[in-house]
Amino acid sequence: MSVQVVGRDLERLEGLWEGGLSDAYSSYLEAVAGFEPAAQPRLALAAALVEVGIRLQGLGGRAAAPPTLLVGDLCLARSARLLADAAPRAVQVAFARAVEEMASAAASGRSAPNIRELLMGAFEAR
Amino acid sequence: MIAKRLRFETRHATEFVDITDRLRDEVRRAGMRIGRIHLQSLHTTLGLAVNENEPLLLRDFKSLLERLAPANAGYEHDDFARRFDIALDEPVNGHAHCRQLLLTGFATLLVEEGELVLGQWQSVFAVELDGPRHRQLAIQLDGDFVDEAPQRRSDGSESLIELELARQLLVDPEPVAKPMRRLVEAGGKRMRPKLLLLTAGIGPRSEPVRAAALAAAVELLHNATLIHDDYVDESTHRRGRPTVAAAEGPERAVAVGDYYFAKATRLIAEIGHGGVTSTIAEALEAICAAQIDDVALRGAFPGDHDSYLRVVRGKTAALFAAACASGALLSEASPEIVEALRRYGELVGVAFQMADDMVDFSPSSGKPVGLDIRQRVLSLPLIYAAEDRIVGPEVRRLLAGSLGDAEVGRVAELVTSSDALNRVRVEAQALVDAAVHELEKVELDGLRPTLIGLAHSAVDRLS
Numbered sequence: 001m002s003v004q005v006v007g008r009d010l011e012r013l014e015g016l017w018e019g020g021l022s023d024a025y026s027s028y029l030e031a032v033a034g035f036e037p038a039a040q041p042r043l044a045l046a047a048a049l050v051e052v053g054i055r056l057q058g059l060g061g062r063a064a065a066p067p068t069l070l071v072g073d074l075c076l077a078r079s080a081r082l083l084a085d086a087a088p089r090a091v092q093v094a095f096a097r098a099v100e101e102m103a104s105a106a107a108s109g110r111s112a113p114n115i116r117e118l119l120m121g122a123f124e125a126r
Numbered sequence: 127m128i129a130k131r132l133r134f135e136t137r138h139a140t141e142f143v144d145i146t147d148r149l150r151d152e153v154r155r156a157g158m159r160i161g162r163i164h165l166q167s168l169h170t171t172l173g174l175a176v177n178e179n180e181p182l183l184l185r186d187f188k189s190l191l192e193r194l195a196p197a198n199a200g201y202e203h204d205d206f207a208r209r210f211d212i213a214l215d216e217p218v219n220g221h222a223h224c225r226q227l228l229l230t231g232f233a234t235l236l237v238e239e240g241e242l243v244l245g246q247w248q249s250v251f252a253v254e255l256d257g258p259r260h261r262q263l264a265i266q267l268d269g270d271f272v273d274e275a276p277q278r279r280s281d282g283s284e285s286l287i288e289l290e291l292a293r294q295l296l297v298d299p300e301p302v303a304k305p306m307r308r309l310v311e312a313g314g315k316r317m318r319p320k321l322l323l324l325t326a327g328i329g330p331r332s333e334p335v336r337a338a339a340l341a342a343a344v345e346l347l348h349n350a351t352l353i354h355d356d357y358v359d360e361s362t363h364r365r366g367r368p369t370v371a372a373a374e375g376p377e378r379a380v381a382v383g384d385y386y387f388a389k390a391t392r393l394i395a396e397i398g399h400g401g402v403t404s405t406i407a408e409a410l411e412a413i414c415a416a417q418i419d420d421v422a423l424r425g426a427f428p429g430d431h432d433s434y435l436r437v438v439r440g441k442t443a444a445l446f447a448a449a450c451a452s453g454a455l456l457s458e459a460s461p462e463i464v465e466a467l468r469r470y471g472e473l474v475g476v477a478f479q480m481a482d483d484m485v486d487f488s489p490s491s492g493k494p495v496g497l498d499i500r501q502r503v504l505s506l507p508l509i510y511a512a513e514d515r516i517v518g519p520e521v522r523r524l525l526a527g528s529l530g531d532a533e534v535g536r537v538a539e540l541v542t543s544s545d546a547l548n549r550v551r552v553e554a555q556a557l558v559d560a561a562v563h564e565l566e567k568v569e570l571d572g573l574r575p576t577l578i579g580l581a582h583s584a585v586d587r588l589s
Contacts, residue, residue, distance in 0.1 A: 012415060064380070076384070080407045
């Protein structure tokens, strides 16, 4: 069931599925178990896209080459759209704060927090 | 005051083009109640006249002009051997200049109760004396409009945007706030937030502070995408200041872009309007997808018209459309109004990008000429120049090779010498007209003149 819904939301990002997105997605499924069943795959995918997106961009490390950065941007944008469609407002806000924290740490040269922990925590904000 | 250009094509050497209905349309669209419409020919062989539109009388006028200043009467202006710096395609048209001297190049017409003040038999003519040609008249509408209150309201709200932007940047960590402040304070046209604020005044629920917060978030989002774009395009300057990537490195550019991308989406979510959040999220996705297409198309530079429109609709117009729709949604306007404004925003957004493309060929723009060529950025004037029968082969050959200063300069010269810029200008103006037409389909509570003014300002750089 989950993969069917995810497939439609993966347009232009299909190539990432086997490259780590699938694993990240699976890791979030448990964290979204308390949400409406129809929303769960999209929320897990939203979290996985943030995780993979910032990794692709090289946030906090060496900046990605432009084409890869743009794919990372699309991951973040897709995630924002999935959240707009499927997440309560508090979760949307918590997700945004997680990325702000990661980006702020990267810009300041501080060591970055663990993104997966931040996003798992964001799901509890509802 | 509304300023714009009236463009038309003439078909004959001498021709009386009746522009009365077009002027009436301009007055109606602008919502002018009382005032004046000033016209000025922008050509030395195009005159203006107010007279009767009766076909035989027009033939009389034509005969009169031919008798007073016959063609081939030995005008010194036509003796090219005695003139300097004449163009290769300089026409033999001393008679046309002399005929124009007998007419006028400017006129002022009165407007009362929303109508042109004309006598029963009076029509307004642009008089072609050396056609066929592309022609344009400058027009200015000066007076009282149906409702100027929205404009005044928007002026106040624009200050709210700046205050909100400053406030948001004040609370952010310095490593991200400082580069963003540099970009925001350098200016920018603020088209998206202006459109959002205006459209937020359309529906029954008008909340300027909430609208200003949303408008500031949209501007931050736009700037976040610019920061990443500048890294991708290897741009060194934007708005006259060093880009984040150039000044502080690509790693900082990625972080600052991501921070404000996230912050803007948070501010939008905090507004608490699901329709607005989804509308802007969809636009953001369209921007990112189009940016990928844009870079991919650089392999087939300069591309074609269809690819150009596909990219521009995503890269530029999507956020214009979303800003217009979001403002209307926030104010609880009807679905018909939201959709009309979304279409208006998209049309204005594409026209805005076309005008932006043309700036690359304007030495007076303050930007280095040919930057888009050098960076192989999708540009409609280049696409049209590459299609041109005369300059096209050389443009394509040059673009296929490496682009040093000489090649960039030559391509810019070829574009300027061709009809490409005029084609883009005409196309952008048609989009603005179509955008204005969208506004006529719905009731906009007196906001129409201001939205019309903004649509025209999107392409003001064309003139």
